[in-house]
Amino acid sequence: MLRLPLFFIPLLLALLVGCGSRTEESNKLTKEQVETRLAALSCAADEITLPDGPTGGTFRFNSLETPNSLDPAWIRDTASSDIGTSIHEGLIEFDPVDMSVKPCIAESWEISEDGLTYTFKLRAGVFFQDNPCFPDGQGREVVASDFKYSFERVCDPRVASPGAWMFLDFVEGSNAYRDGVSARRELERRASGEGRDPNSEDRFRAAEDAQLQEWAASPDEVVGFACPDDRTFVVKLAIPFSPFIFRLGHSFSWVVPKEAVEFYGDNFFKNPVGAGPFKFVEWIPGQKVVLEKHPKYWMKDANGHQLPYLDRIEVSRIEDTNSEHYELLNGHLDFQFPIPIDQWDSIFDADLNLKADYKRFQVQWVNTWRIEYIGMLNTDPLFKDVRVRQAFNYAIDREEIGSTILRYRAIPNRGQVVPGSMPDYPSEDGPFKYDPTKARELLAEAGYPNGQGFPELTLQLNSAGRDNEKIAEIIQAYLAVIGVKVQLKVVDWRVHLDTVREGKVRFYRLGWINDYPSPENSLMLVWGKNIPPMGENYARYQNEKFDELFEKALSITDIQEQNKVFREAEEVAVQEAPWLFLYTMRRFRLVAPEVRGFPFNAGDRRFLKYTWLDKSS
Amino acid sequence: MTTYIIRRLLAAIPILFGVTLLTYILVEGTADPEKLLQGQRSDQASLESIREKFGFNDPHWKRYLNFVTGAIQGDLGRSLAFNFDVATEIKRRFPATALLAVTALSIAVIFGVALGVIAAIYQSRWQDGGTMLISLIGISFPIFALAVFLQLLFCVLIPWFYVTGYVDRSWSCLVLPSVALATRPLAVITRLMRSSMIETMRSPYIMTARAKGLSRAAVLAKHAFKNALNPVLTAISGSLAELLAGAFFIEMIFNWPGIGKLGFDAVMKSDPFLLEGTVLVAALIFIVVNILTDILYSLVDPRVRLTH
Numbered sequence: 001m002l003r004l005p006l007f008f009i010p011l012l013l014a015l016l017v018g019c020g021s022r023t024e025e026s027n028k029l030t031k032e033q034v035e036t037r038l039a040a041l042s043c044a045a046d047e048i049t050l051p052d053g054p055t056g057g058t059f060r061f062n063s064l065e066t067p068n069s070l071d072p073a074w075i076r077d078t079a080s081s082d083i084g085t086s087i088h089e090g091l092i093e094f095d096p097v098d099m100s101v102k103p104c105i106a107e108s109w110e111i112s113e114d115g116l117t118y119t120f121k122l123r124a125g126v127f128f129q130d131n132p133c134f135p136d137g138q139g140r141e142v143v144a145s146d147f148k149y150s151f152e153r154v155c156d157p158r159v160a161s162p163g164a165w166m167f168l169d170f171v172e173g174s175n176a177y178r179d180g181v182s183a184r185r186e187l188e189r190r191a192s193g194e195g196r197d198p199n200s201e202d203r204f205r206a207a208e209d210a211q212l213q214e215w216a217a218s219p220d221e222v223v224g225f226a227c228p229d230d231r232t233f234v235v236k237l238a239i240p241f242s243p244f245i246f247r248l249g250h251s252f253s254w255v256v257p258k259e260a261v262e263f264y265g266d267n268f269f270k271n272p273v274g275a276g277p278f279k280f281v282e283w284i285p286g287q288k289v290v291l292e293k294h295p296k297y298w299m300k301d302a303n304g305h306q307l308p309y310l311d312r313i314e315v316s317r318i319e320d321t322n323s324e325h326y327e328l329l330n331g332h333l334d335f336q337f338p339i340p341i342d343q344w345d346s347i348f349d350a351d352l353n354l355k356a357d358y359k360r361f362q363v364q365w366v367n368t369w370r371i372e373y374i375g376m377l378n379t380d381p382l383f384k385d386v387r388v389r390q391a392f393n394y395a396i397d398r399e400e401i402g403s404t405i406l407r408y409r410a411i412p413n414r415g416q417v418v419p420g421s422m423p424d425y426p427s428e429d430g431p432f433k434y435d436p437t438k439a440r441e442l443l444a445e446a447g448y449p450n451g452q453g454f455p456e457l458t459l460q461l462n463s464a465g466r467d468n469e470k471i472a473e474i475i476q477a478y479l480a481v482i483g484v485k486v487q488l489k490v491v492d493w494r495v496h497l498d499t500v501r502e503g504k505v506r507f508y509r510l511g512w513i514n515d516y517p518s519p520e521n522s523l524m525l526v527w528g529k530n531i532p533p534m535g536e537n538y539a540r541y542q543n544e545k546f547d548e549l550f551e552k553a554l555s556i557t558d559i560q561e562q563n564k565v566f567r568e569a570e571e572v573a574v575q576e577a578p579w580l581f582l583y584t585m586r587r588f589r590l591v592a593p594e595v596r597g598f599p600f601n602a603g604d605r606r607f608l609k610y611t612w613l614d615k616s617s
Numbered sequence: 618m619t620t621y622i623i624r625r626l627l628a629a630i631p632i633l634f635g636v637t638l639l640t641y642i643l644v645e646g647t648a649d650p651e652k653l654l655q656g657q658r659s660d661q662a663s664l665e666s667i668r669e670k671f672g673f674n675d676p677h678w679k680r681y682l683n684f685v686t687g688a689i690q691g692d693l694g695r696s697l698a699f700n701f702d703v704a705t706e707i708k709r710r711f712p713a714t715a716l717l718a719v720t721a722l723s724i725a726v727i728f729g730v731a732l733g734v735i736a737a738i739y740q741s742r743w744q745d746g747g748t749m750l751i752s753l754i755g756i757s758f759p760i761f762a763l764a765v766f767l768q769l770l771f772c773v774l775i776p777w778f779y780v781t782g783y784v785d786r787s788w789s790c791l792v793l794p795s796v797a798l799a800t801r802p803l804a805v806i807t808r809l810m811r812s813s814m815i816e817t818m819r820s821p822y823i824m825t826a827r828a829k830g831l832s833r834a835a836v837l838a839k840h841a842f843k844n845a846l847n848p849v850l851t852a853i854s855g856s857l858a859e860l861l862a863g864a865f866f867i868e869m870i871f872n873w874p875g876i877g878k879l880g881f882d883a884v885m886k887s888d889p890f891l892l893e894g895t896v897l898v899a900a901l902i903f904i905v906v907n908i909l910t911d912i913l914y915s916l917v918d919p920r921v922r923l924t925h
Contacts, residue, residue, distance in 0.1 A: 066886075068699055069700055158666060159666075160663040160664075160666035160670070165660060168660065182662060202661075266700075269700050270700070285709075287874040316781070317874075319872075319878070322768070323781050323871065326773050327781060330780055497652075
């Protein structure tokens with residue numbers, strides 16, 4: 001088989017990146033260079049600071065996508081959660097800077113020794129926003145039964161919330177409640193003489209009446225959610241699952257008043273009521289969403305000043321990133337995220353300094369939780385051999401991606417399943433440094449000297465802009481060096497996900513963004529019990545030792561201790577290279593000069609209650 | 618005239634069927650939209666609930682039939698991704714697109730006809746050359762590039778207008794989008810008007826009129842102008858397709874809350890009902906406008922008989 005010389009790669013890359021690009025783009029940036037340049041981008045909005053003068057004003061930002069819903073049970077896209085974060089709140093919240101767990105509506109909580117019972121003490125004086133759904137229009141106080149109602153709503157199959165997974169399987173009685181609802185529906189239909197419901201889940205449709213009666217007898221509530229009094233909310237788990245506390249900071253766990261859900265019915269999604277710092281005012285689809293300060297919001301700052309500082313939030317809906325950028329330049333938006341790549345060269349010079357026209361702006365950056373990798377179907381005869389998977393990992397120079405296509409925006413991932421920015425997690429750099437010689441050796445050991453006899457691979461990817469293809473071409477070039485031929489196949493996202501999920505594709509591009517800051521939410525991607533259809537272990541990686549450690553960690557309630565065990569588990573998986581690791585994303589945000597108290601965190605959660613506008617700047 | 622309109626409307630029915638069927642096949646025949654809605658962590662009970670709510674378990678012929686019967690009654694279903702009623706949302710957005718299109722078309726017609734006449738009168742002089750050069754640029758400039766160029770020039774460098782926004786922000790928001798949208802049809806109309814005018818002025822009856830002793834201005838205004846307008850009218854109906862396609866870009870760039878933007882959202886979210894609804898309405902607009910131009914055509918030129 002043809003062996004490509006090493007010099008071929010820069011040549012190919014130069015062609016890929018384009019003839020018009022600057023010469024330094026093909027020069028690799030060292031890790032130190034990148035870090036020094038990033039450190040030079042200081043930003044006043046990064047910290048939570050207290051205003052020293054009068055506050056108020058309107059904060060304006062843009063949403064590049066249309067929000068789907070402002071009903072917490074249905075918030076699963078970023079556009080909706082960016083707005084929802086200001087309207088709603090839950091038992092806990094995440095620290096705006098490091099994303100660690102902080103008390104919110106629950107002022108404290110206790111976890112029983114067996115890790116099965118969580119008892120939350122609710123704060124007094126937390127009110128829902130005023131709304132006509134309440135008898136006198138005045139928002140009432142949030143009580144424990146509101147949480148029971150909101151969480152049960154997410155579990156209810158009639159609501160069909162995409163967030164049911166947050167509670168199912170491990171909250172006591174959650175599955176029984178769900179089965180009960182479905183079984184009663186099926187029985188009702190049969191009783192009315194309409195026969196078996198073709199829309200029912202298979203097992204209900206197939207079940208005999210006796211079995212259905214048994215399911216239908218389950219209580220019409222989730223018994224694991226209990227409210228002994230208005231200020232105490234108890235969650236009982238069926239199995240120890242310590243990452244549970246993180247799930248309570250997710251949008252699916254935000255509290256809603258029953259009155260509003262019943263008052264607005266199908267239209268609750270566009271008339272949301274919550275207990276967060278801002279009250280919903282109006283939503284004109286395709287145009288804007290407007291929020292206003294919630295005057296009865298519970299939180300005060302260190303000076304005793306009531307939060308939020310802002311009077312109003314206006315979210316516009318511009319799809320075009322250039323138009324969005326011009327609005328920022330004209331002072332009609334307070335930040336832009338992400339910074340459009342087309343504008344990158346007019347904002348920054350080659351050393352990542354702001355150019356003269358942009359000196360007045362603040363730049364924020366963060367290492368996010370988004371990891372990108374190439375999945376290898378571990379059950380495929382080709383990738384069953386760990387040496388092949390390792391060889392692939394040694395064959396790729398990840399620095400190339402961060403230096404060329406995703407300049408500054410990709411952090412090379414030499415073997416991490418958990419993104420490096422996870423709070424309290426002892427991350428370590430992975431073992432897979434670029435080493436083509438070692439890659440060739442491993443491939444030869446596996447029976448493919450210089451790639452001889454290795455079948456031509458097809459790398460399946462979805463086209464998301466041009467970047468996916470460009471990165472795939474880099475991988476193609478590097479694998480060619482060790483004698484592995486790769487073809488690219490671009491498909492639609494749904495087809496991509498379906499075929500990957502069904503195990504029909506052995507080599508595919510995929511990414512993952514954590515839902516909440518627990519390593520569990522990343523490591524479950526390689527957990528043996530999470531192989532489809534059960535979950536998202538699409539690579540079908542399986543290792544007993546890993547599973548044992550991972551499951552052990554799930555039952556440890558002390559976060560530090562738990563993370564140590566998670567780290568051990570990660571180490572086991574990484575050594576066996578379940579994926580071809582690529583990079584984690586770094587993102588940048590361009591912020592207007594007067595914005596303060598607006599940290600950019602790894603989860604990109606926008607907590608605008610701390611944000612204020614410094615009119616003196 | 619009434620028979621003609623009825624006949625044309627009847628002829629439109631198979632077209633609408635074709636359009637809806639094609640859209641249906643392209644959108645719903647391919648994949649399961651509910652999976653997209655539920656995300657990577659979907660579970661069967663929730664998926665079933667959604668399938669039931671939106672009728673995805675029915676056979677395709679029944680789903681298509683439901684869509685068609687619903688559409689006839691003005692019910693286009695509920696958007697899967699955004700949860701709103703599609704027909705209500707289209708109704709709410711229609712005035713925005715109509716305002717943009719009508720303003721752009723008015724600019725294109727008024728200025729296009731005027732410039733075309735000027736170019737024809739001053740044929741081969743600098744006025745003609747200048748007009749033709751401008752119209753050449755207008756035809757060659759892609760609409761999205763022109764829009765961004767206008768934004769950069771009149772919003773950032775010389776801040777006269779807002780970069781984006783609808784008339785509820787300020788009526789001045791209408792200026793740049795409609796100018797950008799008008800440019801191409803304006804250029805086409807100018808060129809057509811010029812050549813049509815030149816041709817008309819060479820006809821024998823114009824010479825006769827002049828020989829009778831009518832002034833040049835009277836000849837131009839009373840005889841030449843009206844006759845020269847015919848091909849321009851055809852061009853207007855043709856440019857409407859372009860105008861609607863252009864509105865798609867313009868609405869996105871200027872954040873104009875019209876039907877084009879709605880269609881964009883529908884495509885991005887693979888929302889079957891929203892996409893079918895917007896395509897159907899767009900097709901309907903095309904058909905209605907085509908009939909209207911044909912009627913107008915007959916009014917301007919009585920030789921054109923509507924029955925043919």
